[in-house]
Amino acid sequence: MNISQLLKKTVSRFSAERLSTPGLDAEVLLAFSIDRERPFLYTHPAKEIPGLEVEKFRSLVARRMKGEPIAYITGRKEFWSLIFEVTPDVLIPRPDTEILLEEILKLSRQERAEKIRILEIGTGSGAISIALASELKNASITATDFSPNALAVAEKNAVNNKVGEKISFLCGDMFEPVEGKFDIIVSNPPYISEYEFGLLAPEVREYEPHRALVAGPEGTEFHRKLARDGERFLEKGGRLVMEMGADQRVAIEKMLKEKDYCDIAFRSDYAGIERVVLARKRR
Numbered sequence: 001m002n003i004s005q006l007l008k009k010t011v012s013r014f015s016a017e018r019l020s021t022p023g024l025d026a027e028v029l030l031a032f033s034i035d036r037e038r039p040f041l042y043t044h045p046a047k048e049i050p051g052l053e054v055e056k057f058r059s060l061v062a063r064r065m066k067g068e069p070i071a072y073i074t075g076r077k078e079f080w081s082l083i084f085e086v087t088p089d090v091l092i093p094r095p096d097t098e099i100l101l102e103e104i105l106k107l108s109r110q111e112r113a114e115k116i117r118i119l120e121i122g123t124g125s126g127a128i129s130i131a132l133a134s135e136l137k138n139a140s141i142t143a144t145d146f147s148p149n150a151l152a153v154a155e156k157n158a159v160n161n162k163v164g165e166k167i168s169f170l171c172g173d174m175f176e177p178v179e180g181k182f183d184i185i186v187s188n189p190p191y192i193s194e195y196e197f198g199l200l201a202p203e204v205r206e207y208e209p210h211r212a213l214v215a216g217p218e219g220t221e222f223h224r225k226l227a228r229d230g231e232r233f234l235e236k237g238g239r240l241v242m243e244m245g246a247d248q249r250v251a252i253e254k255m256l257k258e259k260d261y262c263d264i265a266f267r268s269d270y271a272g273i274e275r276v277v278l279a280r281k282r283r
């Protein structure tokens with residue numbers, strides 16, 4: 001079969017299965033199966049694909065039909081124009097998290113300090129720390145996760161993206177492995193409540209790591225720990241920047257005000273949903 005025929009057949013199967021992006025999914029899987037980039041498919045629609053590669057493509061299509069996310073099938077995901085390896089041990093980096101990055105870059109560029117010390121709690125694939133390291137020449141970054149398997153993926157991604165030297169990876173629960181003071185603490189913590197978890201798409205619920213997603217009964221349990229324990233690791237005037245879910249503003253604002261934070265601000269994503277909270281430790 002040629003490229004055009006394989007794509008047409010697969011798009012109609014994916015559409016029948018009600019996948020949200022059938023054309024894109026089919027193209028990504030076919031390009032991956034023949035070890036090419038997607039534009040090759042547009043320029044070579046009549047190219048016949050050898051049987052072995054068709055077999056490989058069919059087995060990937062079967063996985064997708066069962067609901068497995070594309071990023072776990074191909075083992076990679078683009079974030080901040082960088083390529084990240086992803087395995088089922090790590091959350092697939094989301095475009096929403098780029099808002100968090102934009103805010104940290106703004107803050108970092110305002111700082112005059114020679115070195116900015118950044119701590120990330122819960123680094124997963126390393127997406128945030130690696131993107132920051134690739135942008136900020138004057139940053140020293142410490143990134144933690146309690147999952148050794150996730151950290152192994154993050155360390156590999158740091159090396160592949162040529163920032164391995166700039167990030168220290170530490171394994172442990174929240175701040176437990178951390179020492180010293182930081183100018184910025186950043187986290188995209190688990191922030192789904194146990195109830196909301198049941199409402200997630202099966203693609204997320206059944207494939208992504210539960211402990212990367214679910215915080216507890218409220219959904220804001222990790223924000224509370226970050227606000228409470230983060231204070232100790234922040235310099236005076238240092239910033240806490242956290243990703244958050246829709247409808248969490250009131251709870252998070254209250255917990256920050258109960259602690260020693262000021263300049264509390266929220267940023268929305270492109271859909272208008274408040275997605276990031278920023279706060280400053282009082283001087």
Ligand SMILES: C[S@@+](CC[C@H](N)C(=O)[O-])C[C@H]1O[C@@H](n2cnc3c(N)ncnc32)[C@H](O)[C@@H]1O
Nearest residue numbers: 091093122123124145146173174188189190212
């Ligand atoms: C929502 S994911 C974020 C991953 C990555 N930073 C990103 O933005 O794609 C949350 C991460 O926190 C980690 N995590 C969960 N509980 C933790 C804990 N108690 N201590 C440290 N890390 C934790 C998970 O393993 C997961 O990698």
